[in-house]
Amino acid sequence: MSMAAPQPQTAVDPLLRVEHLSMRFGGLVAIDDVSFEAPQNQITAIIGPNGAGKTTVFNCLTGFYKPTIGRLTLNAPHGRFLLEQIDGFRIAQRARVARTFQNIRLFAGMSVLENLIVAQHNKLMRASGMTLGGLFGFGGYREAERQAVELARDWLDRTALTAHADAPAGSLPYGGQRRLEIARAMCIDPVLLCLDEPAAGLNARESHELNELLLRIRDEHKIGVLLIEHDMSVVMGISDHIVVLDYGRKIADGAPAAIRQDANVIRAYLGEPEHEDLPSAVAADIEKRGG
Amino acid sequence: MAANATSTSPAIGVAATLDWPEILKTAVFAAAITFLLAISIVGVETQSGPGGLTLSTRFPEVAIAVVGVFFGSMALSLIRGGYPVPAMIGAGLVTGVLLVVLVLEAENPSLKYLLPFQAVVIDWGAVIIPAIICVRAAQVAWRARRQATGAGDTAIGIQIGGLARRLMPWVGLIMVVVAIALPWLPFGSSQRKIIDICTLVLTYIMLGWGLNIVVGLAGLLDLGYVAFYAVGAYSYAMLGANFGWSFWICLPLAGIFAASFGVLLGFPVLRLRGDYLAIVTLGFGEMVRIILINWWWVTGGPNGINKVARPSFFGFTFERTAPEGHRTVYDLFSSVFGQEFTYNPYWRVVFLYYLILACALVTNVFTLRVRRMPLGRAWEALREDETACRALGINPTNTKLTAFAVGAMFAGFAGSFFGARQGFVSPESFVFIESAVILAIVVLGGLGSQVGIVLAAIVLIGLPELFRELKDYRMLAFGMGMVLIMIWRPGGLLAHRDPTIRLPKDPAKPKSPA
Numbered sequence: 001m002s003m004a005a006p007q008p009q010t011a012v013d014p015l016l017r018v019e020h021l022s023m024r025f026g027g028l029v030a031i032d033d034v035s036f037e038a039p040q041n042q043i044t045a046i047i048g049p050n051g052a053g054k055t056t057v058f059n060c061l062t063g064f065y066k067p068t069i070g071r072l073t074l075n076a077p078h079g080r081f082l083l084e085q086i087d088g089f090r091i092a093q094r095a096r097v098a099r100t101f102q103n104i105r106l107f108a109g110m111s112v113l114e115n116l117i118v119a120q121h122n123k124l125m126r127a128s129g130m131t132l133g134g135l136f137g138f139g140g141y142r143e144a145e146r147q148a149v150e151l152a153r154d155w156l157d158r159t160a161l162t163a164h165a166d167a168p169a170g171s172l173p174y175g176g177q178r179r180l181e182i183a184r185a186m187c188i189d190p191v192l193l194c195l196d197e198p199a200a201g202l203n204a205r206e207s208h209e210l211n212e213l214l215l216r217i218r219d220e221h222k223i224g225v226l227l228i229e230h231d232m233s234v235v236m237g238i239s240d241h242i243v244v245l246d247y248g249r250k251i252a253d254g255a256p257a258a259i260r261q262d263a264n265v266i267r268a269y270l271g272e273p274e275h276e277d278l279p280s281a282v283a284a285d286i287e288k289r290g291g
Numbered sequence: 292m293a294a295n296a297t298s299t300s301p302a303i304g305v306a307a308t309l310d311w312p313e314i315l316k317t318a319v320f321a322a323a324i325t326f327l328l329a330i331s332i333v334g335v336e337t338q339s340g341p342g343g344l345t346l347s348t349r350f351p352e353v354a355i356a357v358v359g360v361f362f363g364s365m366a367l368s369l370i371r372g373g374y375p376v377p378a379m380i381g382a383g384l385v386t387g388v389l390l391v392v393l394v395l396e397a398e399n400p401s402l403k404y405l406l407p408f409q410a411v412v413i414d415w416g417a418v419i420i421p422a423i424i425c426v427r428a429a430q431v432a433w434r435a436r437r438q439a440t441g442a443g444d445t446a447i448g449i450q451i452g453g454l455a456r457r458l459m460p461w462v463g464l465i466m467v468v469v470a471i472a473l474p475w476l477p478f479g480s481s482q483r484k485i486i487d488i489c490t491l492v493l494t495y496i497m498l499g500w501g502l503n504i505v506v507g508l509a510g511l512l513d514l515g516y517v518a519f520y521a522v523g524a525y526s527y528a529m530l531g532a533n534f535g536w537s538f539w540i541c542l543p544l545a546g547i548f549a550a551s552f553g554v555l556l557g558f559p560v561l562r563l564r565g566d567y568l569a570i571v572t573l574g575f576g577e578m579v580r581i582i583l584i585n586w587w588w589v590t591g592g593p594n595g596i597n598k599v600a601r602p603s604f605f606g607f608t609f610e611r612t613a614p615e616g617h618r619t620v621y622d623l624f625s626s627v628f629g630q631e632f633t634y635n636p637y638w639r640v641v642f643l644y645y646l647i648l649a650c651a652l653v654t655n656v657f658t659l660r661v662r663r664m665p666l667g668r669a670w671e672a673l674r675e676d677e678t679a680c681r682a683l684g685i686n687p688t689n690t691k692l693t694a695f696a697v698g699a700m701f702a703g704f705a706g707s708f709f710g711a712r713q714g715f716v717s718p719e720s721f722v723f724i725e726s727a728v729i730l731a732i733v734v735l736g737g738l739g740s741q742v743g744i745v746l747a748a749i750v751l752i753g754l755p756e757l758f759r760e761l762k763d764y765r766m767l768a769f770g771m772g773m774v775l776i777m778i779w780r781p782g783g784l785l786a787h788r789d790p791t792i793r794l795p796k797d798p799a800k801p802k803s804p805a
Contacts, residue, residue: 062682092684099682107675110668111790117665118672121685124665135660145792153794165794188683 013075015040015224016061016192021070023056023248030056032248033069038192038241043218043225045235048245049268054228055102057245058194060084061226062099063091076191093122098190100181102197102228108170112161112180115169116152117145119187124148155183159213175206179213186217192224193217199231207231211238236260244268309372318364325360329353355407359417363424370428375435379428385421393418419771459789462742470648474641483640490644490712492753494705497651499732499744500658501701506730507739508658508667509694510674512569514726515556515576519549519699521583521721523706525590528716531600538602542707549703550696552579557695561688564677576726583718595717601639602646602711609639643712650708654701655741661697663791670694671739671791728752735776737783746784747776 016038023031031053038044046054059065061072061083072083074095081095091097107115117124127144128135156162159179164172169180178198185193195214199207215238218225229235235242235256242259244252246268252259259265334353337344366378392405393414406414470489478485498520505513526545530536536544556575560568583590590596601609607620611634620642621632661667669690672680680687710716732751736743751773776784 064678064681089681089684089686092682093686094684096684101679101682105676105679105682107672107679109675109788110671111792113792113794114668114671114790117792118668118680118685119683121665121669121672121683125669128664128666135657135664141664149792149795156794162794166790168788184683 014038015075016226017071017073017075018057018061019071019073021057021060021072022068023053023060023065023070024068030248031060031067031245034245034248034250036243036250036253038224038226040191040224041218041222042240043214043227043238045227045229045239045242046245047229047235047242051247052245053248054245055196056248058099058196058226058228061091061192061194062097063088074192078191092188092190095192096188096190097192097194098185098188099194100178100185100196100198102200104177104181106169106177106181106184109168111166112156112169112172113149113152113165115180115184116155116187117148119184120148120151122188151187155186158216159183175202178202178206178210182213182217186221190223192226194226194228196228197230198227199229199234202231204233207234210234214238309369309374314365314368314372317368318361321364322357322361326353326357329356349409352408359407359420363420366424366428370424370431373435375428375432379425379432382421382425382428386418386425389414389418389421416771423775459742466742466745467652474644483637486640486644488753488756490640490647491756492748493644493647493651494709494712495729495732495752496745496748497647497654497705497708498702498729499736499748500651500654500741501698501705502729503733503739503741503744504658504661504670504701505694505698506733508662508674509670509691509698511560511691511694512565512572513695513698514569514573514723514730515579516572516698516702516729517721517723517725518556518576518579519552519702520706520709520725521579521718522549522552522699523703524710524716524720525583525596525706526703527707527710528596528599529590531710532596532598535600537606538600538707538711539605542704545707546700546703549706550700553695553697553699554692556699557692561691573723573726576721576723580718580721583721591717593718595715595719597715599710599714599716601714602643604642609642643708647705647708647712650704654704657697657701658741666690666693668791731773735773735783737785737787739788740783740785743783743785 014037018037019035021031021034022029034053034057036044046057048054056065060067060070063083063086066087067084070084074081074083074097076095078096081091083091083095083097086095092099107118110118124141124144128141153162153165156165159176159182161172161176161180161183164176169177172180178201182193182195182198185195198214199210202210211234214225214227217223227235227239239256242252242254242256243250244259244262244265246264251264251268252262254262330353333356334348334350336347336349338347339345362381366382369375369378389406392402393411396402396406396411407417408414470493473489474482474486476482498516502513502516505511505516523545526548527538527541530541530544531538556572560571563571584593586592587594603609604620604623607618607623608614609620611619613619613622619634620638621634624630624632658667662671669680669685670693672683672685673687673690673694677687680690709720713720728751732744732747735751736745736747
C-alpha cells in the first residue's frame with residue numbers, strides 16, 4: 001500500500017493534484033498529458049465535448065482504470081495518497097474518494113435507506129467484528145448501526161427523500177435517484193466527491209435544487225467536489241474553477257468568467273469559425289445562456 | 292401464451308371486434324404444427340414383441356390432440372380478443388366433462404370410450420390444460436371488470452405484498468411448530484414413511500437455504516452446489532471410516548472442508564458473471580464427482596464408502612446392543628425416566644428428523660440474521676451492482692468469497708447429515724441433476740425468500756415422493772410444475788423482498804409532511 005505517513009499539510013498543497021495523466025487503450029489515446037488541481041472546499045468542473053475523456057479521468061481517479069502514465073496525489077486531512085498506486089475499491093475505502101455514475105448505479109432492489117447503510121459498510125463491518133460479533137449479538141454493532149441510520153436520516157432529510165426511505169431505490173423518480181446517489185456517495189464520508197453528470201435528465205427546478213445541494217456540501221463539509229457536467233447553468237452557476245478537455249487534452253483551465261471568453265473553448269464546442277465576426281457573437285450567446 | 296394475453300389485456304373492456312379469419316388461421320396453424328409433432332412422437336409406437344420390435348399406431352390419439360389444440364388455440368384467441376367469457380365456458384365444460392368421466396370411470400367401464408387417451412395418467416394430464424385455460428380466462432374477465440370499475444392491478448399487488456409481510460413471521464412460526472410436532476402426530480402405519488419423506492424434504496430445504504445465500508443474496512449463479520454437498524458427505528464418511536471419529540466431531544469439520552472448497556471455487560470465478568459463472572461452477576461440480584469416481588484408492592471409486600458410522604445420541608447408540616463400554620439410548624432414557632424402553636428402530640428415524648430440522652433451522656436463523664449485518668447487505672448490494680460496490684469501498688473479492696464459503700459450509704453440514712442417514716455414500720448421489728433441483732427450489736421459491744424455499748421444496752421434492760406410484764410421469768409433473776410457476780410467478784412463489792432495516796420514527800421531531 002502506498003500510504004505514506006500523514007504529512008503536515010502546507011497551505012499550497014491542493015486537495016487533488018493531477019500531473020501528466022495519460023490513459024491509452026491499445027492505440028487509442030483517451031487522455032493525453034493532462035494536469036490540473038482540485039483544491040479543497042471548492043467545486044472544480046471538468047467540461048468538454050462528448051468523447052473528450054472526462055469520464056476516463058474519473059475512472060482513473062477512482063481506481064476503475066490504472067493510468068498509463070501520471071501521478072494523482074490526494075492530500076487528504078487523514079493522509080497523503082498516491083491514487084494511481086492504490087487499487088480499485090481501496091480508493092473509496094482508504095483515501096475516501098467517492099463518486100457517482102453517469103448512468104445511475106443504485107442498488108435498485110434494496111430500499112433507499114439500505115442504499116445509504118451499505119455505503120457505510122466498512123465502518124459497520126469493523127463495528128460488527130467482521131460480522132461475527134454482530135451475528136452473536138455482542139460488540140457495539142447495535143450502537144454503530146443506530147449512528148449509521150442517523151447519518152442516513154440526515155442525508156435523507158437534505159435530499160428530501162425521507163418519505164421514501166423504505167421504498168425500493170429503483171422505484172424513485174429520476175431526480176430522486178440522482179439525489180440518492182449523491183447522498184450515498186456522501187455517506188462514505190469522502191474528502192473528494194466526484195460527480196459524473198449529476199444534472200443529466202433533470203428539469204430546471206431539479207437542477208437548481210442540485211446546485212443548492214452541491215453548494216451546501218462544499219460549504220458545510222469542506223470537501224473538494226469534482227464535477228463533470230454538460231448543463232452550463234450548473235457549471236457556470238456553482239463551479240469555482242473549470243477545466244476544459246478536448247480530444248483528451250486540456251485546452252483551458254481557469255475561473256468560469258475566463259473560460260467563457262476562451263477562444264480555444266469556443267472553437268472546441270462550436271468548431272472553427274469561418275468568419276472573423278463569429279467568435280464575439282458566439283461568445284455573447286454562450287454568455288447569455290451560461291448566465 | 293399467458294404472457295401474450297397479459298400484454299394485450301389493456302384492449303379488454305372495449306368491445307373489440309373479432310378477426311375470425313385470423314383466429315381460424317392461427318388455430319389451423321397450431322393444429323398443423325401439433326399434427327407434425329404428434330404424428331411421429333405419438334402416432335407410432337415401437338413395441339417389443341416375440342419376433343423383435345414391431346410398430347403399432349395410435350392415430351386416434353393424434354387426431355384428438357390436433358382437435359384439442361385447434362379449439363384450445365381458438366379459446367386463447369378469444370381471451371386475447373377481449374371475449375374471455377365464451378372461452379371460460381367452453382374450457383370449463385370440457386374440464387367438467389373430463390373430470391366427471393374420470394371419476395366415474397372406475398364403476399362404469401363403458402364411460403372409458405369418452406376418454407381421449409388410453410392411459411389414465413395422460414387423461415388426468417389432459418384435464419389440466421382446459422382447466423388452465425378456464426382459470427386464465429376467468430382471471431382476464433375478472434381483471435377487465437376491475438379495470439372497468441377503476442381499480443388497478445398494482446393496488447392488489449401492494450395489498451398482497453403488505454399482507455405477506457405481516458403474516459410471514461406467523462406462517463414461519465406455525466411451520467416450525469408443525470415440524471416439531473410431526474413425529475408425534477398419529478399417522479398410523481404410514482408414519483415412518485411420512486417422517487422419512489419429511490427428512491428428505493428438510494435436507495433439500497437446508498440445501499436450498501444454503502444455496503440461497505450464494506444465488507439469492509449474493510446473486511452468484513452456482514450450478515455446482517452439489518459438489519459441496521459431496522465434500523461434506525465424503526468428509527464425514529472418510530473421517531468416520533478411517534479414524535473412527537464420531538458424527539459430532541465430523542459435522543463441523545465437514546462444514547470447514549466444504550467451506551474451503553467454496554473458497555477454492557471462488558478464486559478462479561471472481562471475475563466471472565452470469566452465464567460464464569454458471570458454466571464454470573457446473574464444471575466444478577462435475578470435476579468433484581469425477582474425482583470421487585476415479586480416485587478409487589481413497590474414495591472407494593464408484594462403489595463409494597459403505598458402513599458409514601451412524602450418528603449417536605451424544606455418545607449413546609441407537610443399535611440394539613451397545614458396543615463395549617457404551618450404552619444404548621434406550622438404556623439412557625430408561626434410567627432417566629424410570630420407565631423401561633426397549634429397542635425401537637423408529638427412534639433413530641425421529642432422531643435423524645430432529646437433527647436435520649435443527650440443522651435447517653440454524654441455517655435459516657443464520658441467514659435471517661446475516662441479512663441484517665453489513666456482510667449480508669454487502670452480498671445483496673453485490674447482486675444489485677458490483678461496480679457501485681467498488682465505488683463505495685466494498686471489497687468485492689472478500690464479499691464473494693465469504694458468500695461462496697458460507698453457502699458451501701451449509702451444504703457441507705447437509706452432506707454430512709446425508710452420509711450419516713444413508714450409511715453409505717457414492718458418487719451417484721451427487722450428479723448434476725441434484726444441483727439443478729436445488730437451484731430450482733431456490734428460484735421457484737422466489738430468490739431470497741426463506742418461506743418460499745420451504746414451499747418450493749415441498750412441491751418439488753415432497754409431492755413427487757408422495758406420488759411415487761406415478762413412476763415416470765412424476766418427472767413430467769415436476770417439469771410441468773416448474774413451467775407453470777415460471778409462467779405465473781416469474782419472480783418465484785414468494786418474490787416479495789422486505790427491507791432489512793426501516794427508518795425508525797424520529798423522536799426529535801414529528802414526521803415531516805412530504
